[in-house]
Amino acid sequence: MTEPILSMRRLGKTHGVGAQRVDALVSVDLDLLPGELVAITGRSGSGKTTLLNMAGALDEPTTGEVIVDGQNLATLSKQELARVRRVSVGYVFQQFNLLPSLTAAENISLPLELDGMKPALARELAEKSLDEVELGGMADRYPDQLSGGEQQRVAIARGLVGPRSVLLADEPTGALDEATSESILKLIRSRCDAGAAALLVTHEPAYAAWADRVVRLRDGRVEGISVRSKTPSSTADLS
Amino acid sequence: MNGRRAAFKVATRNARRNRKRTIFLVLLVAVPVGLGVVVGGIVRASSLSPQESAQTALGAADVQVYLYAAVPGVSEWVRSTVGDLSPATSVTELRQAGVRIPGVGFAQVWDLDGSDPATEGLLLLLDGDWPRADGEVAVSPTVAERLNVDVGDVVELQDLSTNELEVVGLISRPFSSEGSDILIQPRGLVSVEGSLDVPVESSLLLSGSEAEEVADQLGAAWYNEGQQLYWPEPAVDPKPSELAFLDDQMYLLLAEAEIYELVDLLESQEAGSDPVAAVQQLASEMVYGSGSPRSLPDLYFNTRTQWLAQGSVIDDPGFVSTGASTLLLVEVAFITGAAFAAGTRRRLREIGLMGANGASVKHIRITVLGEGLLIGSVGALSGVLVGLGVFVLARPLIQRYVSRVLVGVGVAISDVIGPVVVALVSVLLAVWIPARTASKVPITSALQGRMPALAPRKWVIPVGIGCAAVGVLLVSVSLASESGLANVLVGVGAVLLVGGVALTASPILASASRLANQVPAAGRLVLRDSGRNRTRSAVAVAAIMVILLAPITAVTVAATTTEKDLVYGLPSPGNHLVLASSFSVDLSDYSNPISEQDVAAVEAIVPVTRTALFDTLDLRVATNEMIEGQESQDGGPVFVANFSDGDDVAVGTEDLLAALGDPGVTASIAAGEVVVLGIESKETRVNLNGREYPAHEYPVEVVKWSMPRVLIPEAMLGLFPDVPTRPIALLVLERSPTNDEYNEISSLGLAFNGGRSPMSDSTAYLIASGVSLLVVLIVVSLVTAVSAAEVDEELRTIVAVGAPGSFRRRFLGLLTGYQTLVAMLLAVPLGLGLVWVFSSAQDFVYAGPFGLVQASAVTVPWPQIAVFAAVLPISIGVLTLTSVRSAPVTPPRRAS
Amino acid sequence: MSVPSCELLRGLEPVISAPIWVRVVVGKKSLDAHILSMYYWYIPSMYGGFVVGIKEGLLCLLVKNEGHGYQLKQDLESATSDTWQLNIGQVYTTLQRLERDGLATSHSPDADGRVTYSVTDHGRAAARDWMAQPVDLAAAGRDEISLKLLMALVSGVEHPRRVIEVQRGSIMGLLQDYTALKSDNAHDDFAWLLYLDRLIFSAEAELRWLERVESRLDDLPAFSPTVGEKQPAESMEVTP
Known part of the structure; x- marks a missing residue:
C-alpha cells in the first residue's frame, strides 16, 4: 500500500474559550494518497476551509496532527512551515489567485524562487507546468490579460509546480461558469490521474463527484464518505 | 536565506504596477534631495573650504609670518632665526600693496615670482606668461577689462613704473573671479616702494615639513629676545610713577610731550571724578585715535593647521545640503508612511497569497521594504540628477552673486551623499511600520482582506514622551556648547522631540475614537476611521503637525522679539529716515556731518513730507536706575543706561517737533522740559553729563538707532557750552521707500537708519498663517490623495446604504479638519516647547533704556495662536469640502 | 419531547403524481412542508425504466x-x-x-x-x-424515496436523517460514477454525454432536494441536530 502524502489524525480545532467556545473541527481523520482526489463537502460553517487551512499549514490544529510529506507540522518552526507551503502544498482559491504584478510564469515560479531556486530553472519548470495546464503560450501574460478560467489554470499549475505534489483547492470554481468549472475540475482530475494528490473543498455535489472519495463534513465532524466504484465504465450498468 | 531576490522582484513589480503612486512618491523624495544638492552647491559656490582658504592665504607654503608694523631688520632677524632653527625650512617674502590705480580703483599689487614653488597657488596664470622683468606685468581679468587691455597690449601704470608696461599674462586669485590684481616683476615692489603713497605689506612664507614647528619656536624667540631688539626706547625713561597704571606697550608708543600732557591731566581738575579713566582715554586717543595709529612691531603667525582647523561642521556644504533636505524629508517620510499604510491595507490579499505560497515573514517584509528602497533610491537618484541639472543651469545666475570661480559641476560627492542617505533612511523608516504590520497579519486574515484591529500599543506613549524628553535634554545641553558636533546634536535633539510628540498622535486618535458615539454620523465615521486606520491617520497628523510648527514658532519668536525690542523703544515707523553722517573721502569713514545737500539728495529720490535738520550733542546720557537683583558679568550692578549708540541728545527745534508730530512732546519742550522718546507716558529723570534733570517720557515711534532718545529745549543748550554739536536729519517720508529707492539712497554714501519697517507682528502673523494654510493644504491633499483609495472603498458602502453623494465631501472635509485640529493640539505645545528650549539656553539680559528682559523669556501671543488654532482646522475642512469631488466615483479596485 | 404527528393533506396514493403537501404538527406549532415529487423516470437505474x-x-x-x-x-x-x-x-x-x-x-x-x-x-x-410541449414533470410515477422519508417521519422506523444520509451516499456514489464515465474518453460522443449530463444534473437535483429536506428537518424542533449546541462559527469562507 502507498504511503499517504497528507495525513490528518484526530484533527480538532476550537475557536474561542468559555461561552464563546466553538468547535470548528472535531477529531477528523483523513489520508490523502498520491494520485488521489478527495473532495470535502458540507454546508457553510461545517469546517471545510478550516480543514484545508490546516492541511496547508496556514492554521494550527488545537488537537491532533497533520503530517505532510512525512513531516509532522506541529514540530516545525514558522520558517519551516513557510517552506512546506513553498515546496509541498499548493493552494488554489476561489478567485484572485494570482499576484497582479507578476506574469503567469512568474506567478508559477514564485514559490520556487522564494525557495531560492535559480530564476532560469524556476522559469523552465513554470513553463513546463503551464504546458500541463494547456496554457503553453501564455507565460508572459499578466493576470488581467487572462480569463477567469485561465487564471485558475495558472493557479493550479502553480499549485503543482516543481516539487509540489499536494493541491489544496478551496472552491476553485466558485467564480466560474458551468462549462469553465467543468474544465477546471477535469484538469484537477487529470493532474491527479497523473500522480498528484488534491484536496478539493466544494459545496457543489457535481464538482465533488469528480473525486475518488467525497468526505462530507457536518458541524466539524465527518458525516459520511462516499467512494467511487473502482471500475465504473460499463454502459450495461445503466440500462 | 534565499528567496530575497524573488521577494524583491515582487516589490519592483508592485512599484511598477502602482505607477502613479510610485511616480508621486519618487517625486516627493526627489524634490528635497534635489533641493539639498542645489543648496549644497550654492554653499560650496559661495564659500571656500578650509583647504581652499589655506591655499588663498598661503599658496603652497605652510606658515605665513606677518611682519606687523615692521621696522627695518625684523625681516632679516626672522630669516636668520629660521635659518638657525631649521635650515630645511625655506623663507620667501611676500609683498603686497593696495594701490589706487586711475580707471581701476583699488588694486592689489603683487611682486611674487610665478615660478617659486613656495608661492605657487597664490595666483593662477590664466593666459600668457608670468612677468619676469621690468616692463612686464600681468593683470587679473577685472583689471584687464577696466583698462581695456589684453595680453600683448601696453599699459601705463604710473605708480608702478615710469615706463610703459607690457601685459604679458592674465592672472587671478584661486577660486575667485573678481578682484583687481596686478603682478609686476619679482621683487618689483621693493624698488617702487618709495614712490608709493601706501605702505607695502610684507609677510614671510615658511615652507617645509618643519615649518609649523619652526613657527612655534620663532614665536618664542621673538617674545624672548626679538621684540626687545626692535621695540623703541621709551620717550621718558623711567616711566613716571604717576602713570604706572598705563599699559607698558602703550607707553612705549607715546611721545615725550604726550607723556607730560597726561601727567598734567592727571593733576588737573578737568579729569573729573575718575582721573585714571580720563588719562587712559586720552592716551588711547593719542596712540590709536589719530589718522595713523601707532603700533609696536610684532609677528603674527598663520599656519596651515590653523586654516584647516577653521572650518566648522555646520559651514560644510555637505552638512548644509543634508540639513536642508532633512527638514523636508521628515515631511516626505510621513507622507510616504501614510501612502504605504494605505497601500498595505489594500494589498492585504496579495500579501496573503504570498504567504499561502510559502513566503515567510521576512519575504513579505522585503516586498514592502523593497518597494520603499526602490522608491527611495530612484527618488534620491533622480533628485540628485535634477538638482545637478538645476544647479548647472542656474550656474550663470549664481556666478553673478558669488566671487569664486565656478568650475566643473560645482557640486561635490560629499554634498550629494548626505541627502541621498537621509532620503533612503527616511523612506525606509517610513515604510518600516507598514512592512512590519503587513508581515504580522495572519495569512488566513490577509487572504480575506481583513486587517485585525490592533489594540493601541502600550509602549507608544512612554516611548514618545521618552523621545521628547531626551530631545529636550539634547537640545539644551548641546546649545550650551559651541562645537560643530553640538550643532548636529541640536538637530538630532529637535528631531527626537518632534518625533516623540508625533508618536503620541496614534494613541490620541485611538482614544478620541471612543467619543465617536457622541457625534452625528459623518463625524462618527471620521473619528472611527482615524481611530481604526491609525497608522495612516497618525502619520497624516504628524505630517500636518510638522508644518504647523513653523507658523507657531514664527509667531511666538516674532512676539518675543517685539517684546524684547521694546526695551530699546517702540518699533521704528517705516517712513522715517535718519541721516546720521556722510562719507568722508579723506578719512575713508563716515565722519562728515549731514548737510543740506545730503538731505536734498535724499529728497530727490523719495517724496518727503517733513524734514528736520537738527543738532545733536554728544552727552553721556543715563537714567541711572539700578536694576535690582541683576548683576553684570563682572559682578557689578546693572544700570538701565543704554541709550542709543551715540549717547546723543537732540535739540528740540521747531522742525524736529513738527516732524515728530507728537503734541505732548511739543508741549513739554515748549515748557522747557527734557523729553524722552520712550514707550509710555510718565515722569522720569535723565542724567546728562553727570547731572540729573526731571524729564517727561512719551511713547513715540521713532527710528530705533541713530535717532537720539532724549530731546532738550533749545534754551538748555547754554548749559553745555563746551560740548560740540553735530547736525543730523530726520526725514518723514510719504511712504516707505521701495527697494530701488532704498538702494539708491544707500549709494549716496550716507550713514542712515530707518526706511524699513520691521515686519509687524500682525503682518508676520498673516504671512505665517497664509503660508502655513497653503502648505498644510498641500500636505493634506497629498495625504488625502494617498489614502483616498482606501477611504473611497468605505464611502462606497456608505453611499450604497443611502447617504447622499455629497457625503464624501462632508466626510473628507471633516476628516482633514479633524486631523488638522489634532495636529494643532500637538503642534501648539510642541512649538512653544521648542521656542522655550532654544531660548532657555540664552543666559543673559536684554537691557535697554526702557527696561530689561531676560533673553530666555518667551512671550506667547496667545490670542493669535488661539485664533490660528481655531480657524485653520475649520478653513482646511471647508476648503477640502468645497474642493473634493462629491460622489465616490472611484470604482472598486479589483486585484485582477 | 413529543413525537410529531404528520398529517397528509392530499395526494398520498400508491402512485403519487402531484406535489405532496405535508403538515407536520409538533405540540402547538405546525409547519406546512411542500415536498416536490420526484422525476424518478429520469434516473432509470434507481427507480425503473423509461415508460x-x-x-x-x-x-x-x-x-x-x-x-x-x-x-x-x-x-x-x-x-x-x-x-x-x-x-x-x-x-x-x-x-x-x-x-x-x-x-x-x-x-x-x-x-x-x-x-x-x-x-x-x-x-x-x-x-x-x-x-x-414541455415534459410534464408532475406526471411522475412512483416516488419511493419521498414515500420512505414520509414514512420514516410518521412511523419512526428509522430516523429521517439517516434515510437522507444513506440516500445521499448512494446518489453521491452514483454521481461520482457518472462523472468518472464522463471523463472516460472512450465515450466521447454527443448523445452519450447528453445523457450523462442529464443523469448527473438529475442526481445533483436529487442531492439538492435531500439537502433542502434536511434543512426543513432541522427547522422541526424535534429533529434539529443543533438543539442546545452552538453553530460552529466558521468564518473562513471567502465571499466574492
Missing part, C-alpha cells in the same frame, strides 16, 4: 426517413447511444398504434416480408407538437 417516448421517438425517426420495424429499432438505439434497449415487439406494437391513430401509414411488405412505415401529415404535425 414514455418510444412512440414519439419512432414518429420522429419516421419524419426523417421511412423504414421498417427492425431498422427503426436500430436507429433509435443508435440515436440514444444504446442507452435504450428496445424490445422489437414493443416497436411493432407502437408502429401499429401509430398507424391506427393516423400518424403513419404502412406499405405492403417487400421481398423479405418487411413492412415499411412512413409518416403522414398528421403524424408530422404530432411530432412537431410533441417537441413543442
